[in-house]
Amino acid sequence: MKILLIEDEIKTAQSLRIGLEENGFQVDLAFDGITGQKACLENNYTVIISDIILPQLNGVEMCKNVRKMGMNTPILLLTALGSTDEKIAGFDAGADDYLVKPFAFRELVARINVLSKRNSIIREENKTLIFADLILDLDSKSAKRNETTIELTNREFDLIKYFIENQNKVISKKSIAEDVWNINFNTGTNTIEVYVNYLRNKIDKPFSKKLIHTSHGMGYILKSED
Numbered sequence: 001m002k003i004l005l006i007e008d009e010i011k012t013a014q015s016l017r018i019g020l021e022e023n024g025f026q027v028d029l030a031f032d033g034i035t036g037q038k039a040c041l042e043n044n045y046t047v048i049i050s051d052i053i054l055p056q057l058n059g060v061e062m063c064k065n066v067r068k069m070g071m072n073t074p075i076l077l078l079t080a081l082g083s084t085d086e087k088i089a090g091f092d093a094g095a096d097d098y099l100v101k102p103f104a105f106r107e108l109v110a111r112i113n114v115l116s117k118r119n120s121i122i123r124e125e126n127k128t129l130i131f132a133d134l135i136l137d138l139d140s141k142s143a144k145r146n147e148t149t150i151e152l153t154n155r156e157f158d159l160i161k162y163f164i165e166n167q168n169k170v171i172s173k174k175s176i177a178e179d180v181w182n183i184n185f186n187t188g189t190n191t192i193e194v195y196v197n198y199l200r201n202k203i204d205k206p207f208s209k210k211l212i213h214t215s216h217g218m219g220y221i222l223k224s225e226d
Contacts, residue, residue: 001116002026002168004043006036006050006059007078016049019105025112026168033057040066043224044131044167045073047115049108052079052090060093067094074115078103131164132211132224134203143203150202155181159195160203163212163222172219196220 003025007013010031017027028043030036033054040048040062052059063075074096079086087098097111129136135144141157143150152160162180163171173192177183196212204210213221 001046001112002028002044003112004028004030004036004039004045004048004050006030006033006039006048006054006062008032008051008054016105016108020109020112023109031055033059033062037062037065040071040073041069042132047112048073048075049112050075050077052077052081052086060090060095063090063095064093076108076111076115129161129164131167131222132209134160134164134211136161136164145203145207148206152202153198155195156199156202160199163220167222170215170218170221175219 001024003020005013005016005020005027007016007029008031013029013031017029020027028039028045030039033050034056036048036050036054037057050059050062054062057065059077059079063077066073066075075094076097076099077090077095078099078101079090080101090098096115099108099111127138129138133146136157137143138161141152141154143152143157143160158180159176162176176192177186200210200212204212209224211222211224213223215221
């Protein structure tokens with residue numbers, strides 16, 4: 001589960017990241033509202049956590065902006081102020097939850113878990129999976145990238161769906177064989193490499209930004225950065 005944490009107090013941000021990573025989350029950091037907003041729009045996060053008082057752009061305005069641009073990732077706002085008016089302003093901007101500082105760390109983890117489940121439900125209701133500029137329609141089993149339709153076979157579709165569901169994680173060939181196609185992995189064949197290459201030719205080759213990367217000696221990883 002990948003989380004974006006937007007917090008301008010560096011010690012607080014580092015402390016929260018360490019705690020979240022110890023609980024199994026992958027965490028990206030941003031230290032101001034402009035950088036945080038850019039990260040929101042360029043990456044696919046499960047949950048976004050943002051302080052309200054931030055340099056350059058406050059958390060409420062950042063939340064309002066990304067909602068206007070169509071991003072529906074759950075957003076949890078953090079603040080030292082807990083007035084009703086401030087909470088209403090945050091919710092009106094499109095925030096999903098609100099946590100007043102100081103807070104118990106386990107409460108933060110609990111709220112992240114609730115929001116992540118909500119995100120999964122929303123994606124299931126929409127019948128789409130989204131990663132960066134790649135969109136999968138689960139009903140029609142079709143794919144688009146940058147509004148360009150990509151023709152995929154059933155096996156290719158199942159493979160890219162698995163990559164998106166496990167985005168930013170290194171996936172072994174054994175996992176692909178067993179989880180995607182329910183077969184025992186045979187080290188003597190190159191079936192996995194062949195299908196990953198098929199996907200790359202369709203998903204990556206026509207576009208400037210590559211999504212499917214090789215983790216040498218370990219497997220593959222779907223990530224939006226180079």
